[in-house]
Amino acid sequence: MSAGAPASPPARAASIAAAASVAAAWQAAVQNGLGRIDAQALLAHVLGLPVERARAWLLAHDTDPLPAAAAARYAELAGRRAHGEPLAYLVGEKEFFGLRLAVSPAVLVPRPDTETLVDWALELARPWPIPRLADLGTGSGAIALALRQALPAADVCAVDISEAALAVARLNGERLGLPVRWLHGSWWQAFAGQPEARFDLVVSNPPYIAEDDPHLPALRHEPRGALTAGPRGLDDLAQIVAGAPAHLEEGGWLLMEHGHEQAAAVQQLLGEAGFRSIATRHDLAGRPRCTGGRRR
Numbered sequence: 001m002s003a004g005a006p007a008s009p010p011a012r013a014a015s016i017a018a019a020a021s022v023a024a025a026w027q028a029a030v031q032n033g034l035g036r037i038d039a040q041a042l043l044a045h046v047l048g049l050p051v052e053r054a055r056a057w058l059l060a061h062d063t064d065p066l067p068a069a070a071a072a073r074y075a076e077l078a079g080r081r082a083h084g085e086p087l088a089y090l091v092g093e094k095e096f097f098g099l100r101l102a103v104s105p106a107v108l109v110p111r112p113d114t115e116t117l118v119d120w121a122l123e124l125a126r127p128w129p130i131p132r133l134a135d136l137g138t139g140s141g142a143i144a145l146a147l148r149q150a151l152p153a154a155d156v157c158a159v160d161i162s163e164a165a166l167a168v169a170r171l172n173g174e175r176l177g178l179p180v181r182w183l184h185g186s187w188w189q190a191f192a193g194q195p196e197a198r199f200d201l202v203v204s205n206p207p208y209i210a211e212d213d214p215h216l217p218a219l220r221h222e223p224r225g226a227l228t229a230g231p232r233g234l235d236d237l238a239q240i241v242a243g244a245p246a247h248l249e250e251g252g253w254l255l256m257e258h259g260h261e262q263a264a265a266v267q268q269l270l271g272e273a274g275f276r277s278i279a280t281r282h283d284l285a286g287r288p289r290c291t292g293g294r295r296r
């Protein structure tokens with residue numbers, strides 16, 4: 001960005017609240033340690049710009065005055081971002097698999113790593129004319145909605161134990177016009193009383209971080225219940241594997257995301273439960289991230 005801001009003292013001040021123009025707000029935020037992309041996204045957000053047009057607009061409108069209300073809101077959000085709140089919560093949305101999803105602190109922010117799980121699921125589900133799919137622990141609905149979007153004939157069911165998360169997922173389904181059956185419950189218990197609920201493919205990105213993992217403080221803004229699962233992070237993965245045979249068709253698949261050091265443990269869980277064709281796939285960073293198998 002060019003230095004098109006008036007060189008008056010308030011605009012130059014490090015305080016973002018005092019910024020008089022788009023450029024000054026931008027510069028002050030970057031000086032205060034906010035990343036460029038984040039500063040841009042937050043400015044676009046307070047100005048009500050569509051994210052995809054934000055960069056070009058901001059370049060062209062560098063010297064525009066920043067309305068006081070937008071400047072104040074921007075200052076607040078930039079401060080929260082600097083203290084580690086995920087950008088997605090501050091702007092209220094996140095893109096996943098080409099879908100723009102509403103997110104709130106009730107749900108985990110969808111990660112690009114999870115696109116590995118969706119890619120794999122789509123490869124497996126495509127041959128079925130009407131695949132019956134389930135997403136356990138759906139959060140924002142990201143995986144279920146990505147599958148439903150790519151497979152319009154699929155019957156997709158999604159489960160979460162958190163009513164607040166389901167409200168976000170439902171909203172996303174409505175906004176995107178993607179019908180998914182949203183069910184409340186803990187993993188397979190959501191299907192208690194429905195022994196006929198059987199699927200061709202079940203996917204899950206459950207909590208899988210160990211309770212004492214040193215990375216947890218960095219994730220403090222996200223729901224703890226969506227992140228941790230017992231001393232080794234394996235408790236929920238084990239529950240999902242244990243309940244799967246009763247709800248998978250013969251030849252049906254179970255695919256789960258996990259921590260990059262958990263592939264062997266998840267393979268073992270699947271093997272002990274009688275799954276075959278057990279395999280692991282890697283995320284964009286090349287780390288083992290998803291493991292799955294097929295019901296005999």
Ligand code: GLN
Pocket residue numbers: 108111113205206207208209219226227228
């Ligand atoms: N992938 C997330 C992280 O490590 C954790 C998600 C999860 O526990 N399912 O930040």
